[in-house]
Amino acid sequence: MKISIFGLGYVGAVTMGCLSRNGHHVIGVDVNEEKVAALRKGTSPIVEPGLAEAIAEGQAAGRLDAVTDHDDAIRRSDVSIVCVGTPSRDNGDLDLQYVETVAGQIAESLRGLDKHHTLIFRSTMLPGSTRGLAEGLLRDLVEAGRLTVCFYPEFLREGTAVRDFEHPSIAALGTRDGCTVPEELAELVGDDIAIVTWESAELLKYACNSFHAVKVAFANEIGRVGKKAGLNAAAVMELFCRDTVLNLSPYYLRPGNPFGGSCLPKDVRALNRFAVQSGLSTPLIGSLMQSNRDHADALQRVIRRTGSGDVAIIGLAFKHNTDDLRESPMVDVVRDLIPSGRKVRIYDPALKPEKLTGSNRAQIREKLPGFTDLLCNRLDEAVGPAELVVAAHPCVGIDELRTCITSRHIVLDVNGWPALKELPSRYDGFLW
Ligand SMILES: NC(=O)c1ccc[n+]([C@@H]2O[C@H](COP(=O)([O-])OP(=O)(O)OC[C@H]3O[C@@H](n4cnc5c(N)ncnc54)[C@H](O)[C@@H]3O)[C@@H](O)[C@H]2O)c1
Known part of the structure; x- marks a missing residue:
């Protein structure tokens, strides 16, 4: 391929x-x-292991050139990669001026030529940036099918x-339709690549880098706490990494319910208090409860805004297959709805009020004293009169839901349960 x-x-x-x-x-x-000038001589302009050899090889084979003239490059290539x-x-905004300049130059060159061109943005840009360029300064060429x-x-x-270029840890290509690789790029990007929309590919890069930053900051905060506690936090984190079921795994990495239950909130609070009392600054750990509260507030706002009739809550416990109501986000959802006058009914087959004991019973009695009156023994009792069905977790089977969900229901999927889309109701996703 001829690539600029x-x-x-x-x-x-x-x-x-590498190319x-x-x-x-x-x-x-x-x-x-x-x-x-360095590249024209076949030398690398930067220090990077293995790069000098690759550039020298490309140059010796006559496949590598470098210019300052964009027109020249566009005339001699079919694909451009913007890096x-x-x-x-200064205020943290993303500065797209260089991308815009280059996109403008490429467009200007192409307008004077009679050929199709493919433009690949590799520079990291916020979701919406590629669309902004394609529907802005590149619009005429895109609409004419020339770009x-x-x-x-x-x-x-x-x-x-x-090494990373040759063996990327992940590969995704953002296209306008989010499903087809432009034919001319098939060879360049290979088969092992996810095809997504422009915006998803843009967000993926930020999700990856933010997560890497979270990992570093988290390990460093645990390091500071560990040092304060007089122990070797590096060894603790090494042990931590041996858990590939819950720690280093997709588990807990799905957008959905706020966290709750008897452990996570309590333990995050305790660790944060320990840090504060030890005079440590651990802002990442210190922000987790606030982040979770903001998420719960966002969920409550969505529920308040969706419909105006009765509400059925499917799953009151903090997750399915448990009757633990302690710090369950759905308990707060119900508390928030009651003053609005909307009638709330709850279905959660794991919940047997007479069997609740200890702090679980004490907390729910204090937070939601009349909750047993809202609890239904059968799914249809809860769902039948409702306009909005809030599906917090799969404590019932989809076939059971199919028996009582109709086209007049709105089903709000809080935690990512794709089968809910097959129901005859309107489907709303909390975060998708
Ligand atoms: N550096 C990394 O490890 C890395 C990894 C992944 C993604 N990225 C992203 O890739 C992009 C590039 O990063 P980088 O580290 O290579 O940047 P860099 O600053 O090293 O290089 C950018 C180059 O663009 C050139 N440039 C500016 N205006 C130009 C124009 N009008 N025409 C031609 N060239 C022009 C600059 O002279 C410079 O050589 C960024 O968006 C970055 O976030 C960087």
Whole structure:
């Protein structure tokens, strides 16, 4: 393929070296003449293990060139990859000026040529940025079918960039329809890639980097707490990482219910108090309860706004297969709804009020004294009169729900239960 690469920094230079070594004809474009001159000589403009060799190989094979003239590069290529910087402004806003400049230059060159071109943005950009460009300054070319626009997030790490480029930890391509790879890119992106919308690909990159930051900050906060407690937190975290069921796994990484129950809230509070009393600053751990409260508030707002009739709560306990009501977010949902005058009915087959004991019974008696009057023995008793059905967790089977959900119901899926979409009701997802 004939590919031009705009921006020859850490991402662009690695992309150039690797693609040229893989047999593609690559033309780099940068405003920085030093970088262009280095690449023209077959040397790397940055320090990165393995990159000098890849660039030298590409150059020796006659497959690598670098220029400062965007027109020249566009004329000689069918695909462009944009790797210019997207720095922060002083106020934290994302600065897209370099991407916009380059997109404008590419468009300008293409308007003077009679050919189709594919433009891949690899620079990290917030959700909506690619659409903004495709429907803004690139609009005429996109609408005329002369330009295909994709967003292809880059996940390489400096220091291991060449290896990461060749073996990415994850690969996703954002396209306009979110399901088809443009034919001309099939060879470049391979088969093992998720095809999603522009916006999903953009958010994926931020989700990954934010999560990496959360991991680092979390390990460091546990490190500070551990040191204060006089122990080796590195060894504790090593042990922590051995749990690949709950810790290093997809578990707890699905958007849905706020957390609740008898352990998570209490233990997060205790650890935070220990840190505060020890004079430590652990803002990540310290923000978890607030984050969870904000999430619960968001859920309550959605429920308040959805319909105006009776409400059925499917699942009152903090998760299914338990009767533990302690700090269950659904208990707060019910408390929030009662003053509104909307009649609430609850179905949760694991709950047997006469069997509740200890602090579980004490807490629910204090928080929701009349809850047994709201509890229904049968699903249809709860759902039948309701307009809104709040499905907090799958404490009933979908077939059972099918017997009593009709087209006049609205089902709000709080925790990601795709089978609910098959019901004849209107389906609303809390976070999707
Ligand atoms: N560095 C990383 O590890 C990494 C990893 C993944 C994604 N990213 C993302 O990739 C993008 C690029 O990052 P980077 O670290 O390579 O940036 P960088 O600052 O090293 O390089 C950007 C290059 O773009 C050039 N440039 C600016 N305006 C230009 C123009 N009009 N025409 C041509 N070139 C122009 C600059 O001269 C510079 O050489 C960013 O959005 C970044 O967030 C970076």
